[in-house]
Amino acid sequence: MASFFFSICCLANAAGANIKCWANEDGVRECGNKIPPEYSQGASVKISRGGVIIGEEEAAKSLETIRKEKEASIKAEESRKADQALLKTFSSTEDLILARNRKVEQIDKEIILLESRIMKLEENLQKVKLRIDANEKEAIADNIYLDKNAQLIRDQIKESQQFIKIKEIERNDISLQFAKDIDRFNKLVKPEK
Numbered sequence: 001m002a003s004f005f006f007s008i009c010c011l012a013n014a015a016g017a018n019i020k021c022w023a024n025e026d027g028v029r030e031c032g033n034k035i036p037p038e039y040s041q042g043a044s045v046k047i048s049r050g051g052v053i054i055g056e057e058e059a060a061k062s063l064e065t066i067r068k069e070k071e072a073s074i075k076a077e078e079s080r081k082a083d084q085a086l087l088k089t090f091s092s093t094e095d096l097i098l099a100r101n102r103k104v105e106q107i108d109k110e111i112i113l114l115e116s117r118i119m120k121l122e123e124n125l126q127k128v129k130l131r132i133d134a135n136e137k138e139a140i141a142d143n144i145y146l147d148k149n150a151q152l153i154r155d156q157i158k159e160s161q162q163f164i165k166i167k168e169i170e171r172n173d174i175s176l177q178f179a180k181d182i183d184r185f186n187k188l189v190k191p192e193k
Contacts, residue, residue, distance in 0.1 A: 018054065019047045086185055093182055100178035107171045111164055118160050125153045 021031040022044040035044055046055035061069075090096050128150045132143050 018049070021045045021047060083184070083188055086181060087188060090181075090185060093185060096178060096182050096185060100174065103174050103178075104171055107167050107174070111167050111171075114160050114164050114167070118157055121153050121157045121160070125150060125157070128153065 019031050019033070020035050021029055022035050022039045022042055024030050024039065030039075031047070041060040043059040044057045045053055046057075048054045090099070128146055132146045132150065135143050135146065
C-alpha cells in the first residue's frame with residue numbers, strides 16, 4: 001500500500017498535476033491524469049502531488065434514484081403542508097373529535113332521511129299494487145301506467161338503498177381519516193422523546 005501511494009506521489013510530481021483515481025469495471029483502482037469517459041460517471045478521488053486526498057466525487061445518480069428522490073421530496077412536502085393545515089385548523093384533540101362528530105351526525109341525519117323516504121316509497125308501492133290488484137279483479141286491462149309507476153317506485157327504493165350504503169362507507173371513511181388525523185395531531189403537538 002505504501003508503494004502504491006509512493007508511486008502516485010512520483011507520478012504526481014513528474015506530471016506536476018493532481019492525480020485522479022477511479023475503479024474500473026472489475027473493481028480495480030486505477031489512477032491517471034484524466035478519468036476515461038467510460039468511468040466518468042463513477043466515484044473518483046483526487047490526490048495532490050504530495051499524495052494527500054484533496055477531493056472526492058460521488059458516483060452520478062441513476063435516473064431511477066433521481067426519480068425516487070424526487071417522489072420522496074414531493075411526498076415529504078405534501079406531508080408537511082398537511083401537517084401545517086392540521087395545526088392551523090385545529091387547536092386541540094377535542095376540536096378534531098367535535099369536527100368528526102359533526103360530520104358523522106350530518107351523515108346519520110342524511111341516512112335517516114333516506115330511510116324515511118324509502119318507507120314512504122314502500123307505502124306508495126303498496127298502494128299502487130293494491131290498485132293493480134283491484135283493476136285485475138274488475139277486469140280492467142289498462143294497468144300499463146300503474147305497472148310503470150310501480151317499477152319507477154322500485155327503482156327509487158333501490159337507488160335510495162344504494163345511496164345509504166354509500167353514505168355508510170363515507171361515514172366509516174370519515175371516522176378512519178379523523179382517527180389518523182387525531183393520531184398525527186398528537187404526534188405533532190407532543191413529539192415523542
